[in-house]
Amino acid sequence: MEKFTTHTGIGVPLRRSNVDTDQIIPAVYLKRVTKTGFDDALFAAWRGDESFILNQPAYSAGSVLVAGPDFGTGSSREHAVWALKDYGFKVVIASRFADIFRGNSGKQGLLAAVVSQENIELLWKLIETEPGKQITVSLEDRTVTCGELTVPFEIDDYVRWRLMEGLDDIGLTLQNEEDITAFEQTRASWRPKTLPAKTEPKVEIEAARPVS
Amino acid sequence: MGTTLAEKLWASHLVRKGEDGAPDLIYIDLHMCHEVTSPQAFEGLRLAGRPVRRPDLTIATEDHNTPTLDIDLPIADTTSRTQIDTLRANAKEFGVRIHSLGDADQGVVHVVGPQLGLTMPGMTVVCGDSHTSTHGAFGALAFGIGTSEVEHVLATQTLPLKPFKTMAINVDGELPEGTSAKDIILAVIAKIGTGGGQGYVLEYRGDAIRNLSMEARMTICNMSIEAGARAGLIAPDQTTFDYVEGRPHAPEGADWDDAVEYWKTLVTDEDAVFDAEVNLAAADLEPFVTWGTNPGQGLPLSAAVPNPDEIADADQREAAVNALKYMGLEPGTPLREIRIDTVFLGSCTNGRIEDLRAAAEIIQGRTKADGLRMLVVPGSARVRLQAEAEGIDQIFKDFGAEWRNAGCSMCLGMNPDQLAPQERSASTSNRNFEGRQGKGGRTHLVSPLVAAATAVRGTLSSPADLEGADVLVGAPA
Numbered sequence: 001m002e003k004f005t006t007h008t009g010i011g012v013p014l015r016r017s018n019v020d021t022d023q024i025i026p027a028v029y030l031k032r033v034t035k036t037g038f039d040d041a042l043f044a045a046w047r048g049d050e051s052f053i054l055n056q057p058a059y060s061a062g063s064v065l066v067a068g069p070d071f072g073t074g075s076s077r078e079h080a081v082w083a084l085k086d087y088g089f090k091v092v093i094a095s096r097f098a099d100i101f102r103g104n105s106g107k108q109g110l111l112a113a114v115v116s117q118e119n120i121e122l123l124w125k126l127i128e129t130e131p132g133k134q135i136t137v138s139l140e141d142r143t144v145t146c147g148e149l150t151v152p153f154e155i156d157d158y159v160r161w162r163l164m165e166g167l168d169d170i171g172l173t174l175q176n177e178e179d180i181t182a183f184e185q186t187r188a189s190w191r192p193k194t195l196p197a198k199t200e201p202k203v204e205i206e207a208a209r210p211v212s
Numbered sequence: 213m214g215t216t217l218a219e220k221l222w223a224s225h226l227v228r229k230g231e232d233g234a235p236d237l238i239y240i241d242l243h244m245c246h247e248v249t250s251p252q253a254f255e256g257l258r259l260a261g262r263p264v265r266r267p268d269l270t271i272a273t274e275d276h277n278t279p280t281l282d283i284d285l286p287i288a289d290t291t292s293r294t295q296i297d298t299l300r301a302n303a304k305e306f307g308v309r310i311h312s313l314g315d316a317d318q319g320v321v322h323v324v325g326p327q328l329g330l331t332m333p334g335m336t337v338v339c340g341d342s343h344t345s346t347h348g349a350f351g352a353l354a355f356g357i358g359t360s361e362v363e364h365v366l367a368t369q370t371l372p373l374k375p376f377k378t379m380a381i382n383v384d385g386e387l388p389e390g391t392s393a394k395d396i397i398l399a400v401i402a403k404i405g406t407g408g409g410q411g412y413v414l415e416y417r418g419d420a421i422r423n424l425s426m427e428a429r430m431t432i433c434n435m436s437i438e439a440g441a442r443a444g445l446i447a448p449d450q451t452t453f454d455y456v457e458g459r460p461h462a463p464e465g466a467d468w469d470d471a472v473e474y475w476k477t478l479v480t481d482e483d484a485v486f487d488a489e490v491n492l493a494a495a496d497l498e499p500f501v502t503w504g505t506n507p508g509q510g511l512p513l514s515a516a517v518p519n520p521d522e523i524a525d526a527d528q529r530e531a532a533v534n535a536l537k538y539m540g541l542e543p544g545t546p547l548r549e550i551r552i553d554t555v556f557l558g559s560c561t562n563g564r565i566e567d568l569r570a571a572a573e574i575i576q577g578r579t580k581a582d583g584l585r586m587l588v589v590p591g592s593a594r595v596r597l598q599a600e601a602e603g604i605d606q607i608f609k610d611f612g613a614e615w616r617n618a619g620c621s622m623c624l625g626m627n628p629d630q631l632a633p634q635e636r637s638a639s640t641s642n643r644n645f646e647g648r649q650g651k652g653g654r655t656h657l658v659s660p661l662v663a664a665a666t667a668v669r670g671t672l673s674s675p676a677d678l679e680g681a682d683v684l685v686g687a688p689a
């Protein structure tokens with residue numbers, strides 16, 4: 001995971017509340033075997049609508065999503081976060097997030113910043129009157145700045161620390177790699193290993209055929 | 213105060229104790245992968261530029277999606293084919309051992325591990341599959357994990373975890389003839405409910421468990437997850453050692469002696485205290501079948517379909533109403549009179565050689581009920597070969613059953629082996645959820661003995677219902 005200290009990018013106003021994970025990424029995209037390449041799947045149902053915010057040239061390169069309350073409700077699919085990241089979003093700002101979505105975001109390095117609805121309205125106004133206007137999010141100061149306006153946001157201390165250090169769960173565990181290596185040295189030598197592979201003698205398998 | 217077996221296993225795999233409410237870091241001895249839950253995990257490694265830390269503690273096989281017919285032809289369903297191709301490519305890229313379709317060690321991941329001797333007492337075993345609890349039968353701490361955790365184990369060979377609670381399930385006395393391990397576990401789930409084991413490791417204890425074969429113990433631990441538990445456990449004993457000895461990966465010579473000496477210490481201390489205890493008398497058990505759409509909705513075969521009006525708990529009453537509607541059953545119908553269209557013998561619950569032997573013994577010399585379809589799907593290719601060597605395949609074929617290649621098959625219907633809408637099955641698998649075996653399909657969970665007797669009579673039946681059944685089979689499965 002990349003370290004996150006501050007980010008500056010185009011703000012995208014998404015004036016909707018209760019954007020659930022089915023809207024963020026519909027279930028048909030979940031059959032894929034990859035973890036990337038979901039950018040086309042993001043908000044798939046809305047993307048067909050020309051007036052949809054991401055279809056407007058001024059916003060299409062946005063990286064800071066400013067959404068209505070209760071963003072990310074619904075299923076636990078991690079794909080919702082992958083899709084936002086793949087599209088290019090680094091930050092989602094809302095007054096309330098669904099718990100699982102917020103948890104998944106933290107694991108994947110997407111900043112979910114909680115800003116009061118009052119301040120969201122101010123942000124919306126600024127980026128709507130001046131499409132393409134940039135927003136700066138400082139994780140260090142816990143602030144969102146847009147032009148003259150600077151407002152605070154909330155984030156869990158532990159998640160903030162992890163994002164600033166650029167540590168995902170795996171990265172965190174690997175900080176203790178010495179402990180893992182030390183533990184491995186204490187394991188009895190008879191404990192089974194899959195390699196080199198041992199099996200009983202090879203046998204030709206005949207394919208079963210449909211029973212007529 | 214002494215410690216439980218689960219606690220001993222935990223302590224012996226502790227890499228680092230979590231401080232200030234952080235989780236413990238637990239070492240994983242064996243990680244098994246299959247095609248459905250691993251692709252994004254490998255992709256994650258690739259994106260982060262990380263290797264698999266211990267390819268020598270990792271193994272992959274193809275099971276969930278694989279066809280059971282024409283396995284030498286390309287897989288027709290493109291999504292399935294892509295998932296399998298992806299697994300093969302990932303195994304190659306990351307140096308992970310894989311047993312592919314057509315290989316003698318291909319099969320349901322939970323059948324393959326034990327048969328290779330990779331599952332042993334005292335281990336931690338994980339897989340991106342909830343029925344990993346199967347391996348607990350060896351006295352190993354074995355549990356299913358999600359895709360992010362699969363990636364975590366691939367990268368670090370550890371998992372950050374909070375300790376589980378412990379529950380003892382005491383099954384004392386002797387199992388009556390015609391009953392088997394499947395009936396024990398279905399009765400346990402009916403007793404504690406599908407959420408009764410939540411957060412717990414269940415340790416099965418008592419004479420009835422000690423007297424079971426290794427394969428029967430696997431059947432029990434396999435379904436721990438259907439009671440909501442994290443894992444199931446049975447302390448290893450001579451039965452366990454005998455099963456492991458001589459398998460391809462079993463320790464040899466002095467190593468074997470060291471291993472057994474250690475394994476003998478893997479018991480719950482007499483003065484240890486469980487967080488919860490449940491008691492069951494084996495002698496009271498009868499063949500058990502499910503009537504509803506979760507594994508907790510089960511009754512003895514001699515009972516009738518329950519009347520929801522007589523269920524006191526409002527949630528359970530509503531669940532029963534919905535289940536009966538989906539299952540197309542009338543309250544009061546004797547379970548023995550329920551007509552079955554398809555019998556499925558297989559899965560990681562009951563697709564091992566003893567299961568096939570037990571069923572074959574019952575159908576031998578008898579005729580299949582008119583119009584009934586019977587699918588026999590060995591749990592692994594090796595089980596299939598073993599059965600063929602014993603002539604069991606011929607017994608099934610003579611009976612009119614379909615003899616298939618190994619895989620998960622109709623247990624979850626991800627391949628073409630599915631029930632049609634409203635088709636009714638008696639299935640030796642582990643989940644009777646709506647649509648699990650095919651959209652609109654209706655599943656009754658049964659033991660291999662009941663499956664076989666049902667295939668003969670065409671309605672849910674136990675071996676005792678068969679003509680000339682005065683001599684009952686010994687029922688190890």
Ligand code: SF4
Nearest residue numbers: 343559560620623624
């Ligand atoms: S046989 Fe069924 S329960 Fe077992 S691993 Fe396959 S799908 Fe899961």
